[in-house]
Amino acid sequence: MDLAVTSLRAARTRADLRLAPGERPLAGGTWLFSEPQPGVTGLVDLMSLGWEPVARTAAGLRVAATCTVEQLASHAPDPAWNAWPTVAACVDALLMSFKVQAQATVGGNVALALPAGAMTSLLAGLDAVAVVWTPDGGERREAVADLVVGPGRTTLAPGEVLRAFDVPTHALEARAAVRQIALTAVGRSSSLVVARRDADGTVTLTVTAATPRPVQHRFASPPTSAQVDGVLTGLEWYDDLHGAPDWRRAVTTLLAHEVLAEVAA
Template structure:
């Protein structure tokens, strides 16, 4: 879509001070998908030269905000949690063009409930590195960065630079469940379970069904009753998302159904 209110495109490295009507431009798959009448200038991040994926000293992975879905999917995944990357990338159900243009950072910053990069990075205990207009840097867990449907903790002019996944999470075993109203529809519920490789702790991350990521942590895999009770207390009725892709009551049903499937899958693996 043409953005007929935009009068300037600048290299983000030479943008100068932030001003009203500015927007960071990554892949542009959202910006150019619908009218943006408030925009006057786009600050292009494509020439920043940030390495898309970088190994960290603890065996983890730093994902640049400008890393595309295709780059993430092509990257070697030697960790036990490796299959989760492909599962979440395929949850986009997107075209070849979108895979090669859409960025991990854009998916997080749009903060839509069905954003699969939010699901992936929240489940793997990811941390967002945010850079303010004054150069100040702050770290925010992905699960706290997204605060609601289309809402997050970004301040005006603040930039998401990267998401870091710790090696400990990548070394854990995972279980993935996703449901949509249609065969090729947007995720109505996407849940991920993770078993900690060191202490055996169990984490369940609920996305798509809820307006924000919900993470439940247990010191050891819970039984069915404990998990159900924890979900009842963790997710308020108003936090189940409501749109044409699924009613809240159905999303709640899927959440409890998939949570129990994940619990059983990881408990059975742990018993082997």
């Protein structure tokens, strides 16, 4: 779709990321160009910054915000990263055509903050921390599970730009399991549940798509069935055309028990 913008700037340096009123960051553009954007008068292209899509670090893995879904999916993992199949499972959950996967970015998916944002599911499930560039030239860090606060809502303040996501080694090396369900075979996710069991025995359950924002709970050891039900009781369940709240609660409970049993085995 053509947008009624009056400027398009290609960012080359951090200074180019100072956004004027009405300017928005442009990443893959798969959402920005998919519907009218009232109030958006200019776009600043992030892809021209040339950030390395995926890089190993001393603490794990850094995924650039501009890394495309396709680039992440094709990264060759370290053999010790037992949790890596979670990447393919979450990429598949996006149900994009190969053309969209080649354009859509990880950062764009998180910034969009749709409940069915499977890159948010992935990064939250792996305890990733978002690196956010602030307009004053500084930087702040926040867990992805906390950065997304509701449908289409994040903690990003005006002018803040997602730079990268740091995924810690302990999560990459953990045993992990994923389940996703949608109302139709190729439908948008209604529930996506990730369980992880770290080397220290901690078990983390992350629920997305079924709830308005990521919900995460940690257990010191594999939880009992009653503990799992206790955690899920009282959650706020999302209501949209991809699933009614009571159905989402029922299927998420089933999926949560499945993934937790898998990582406990």
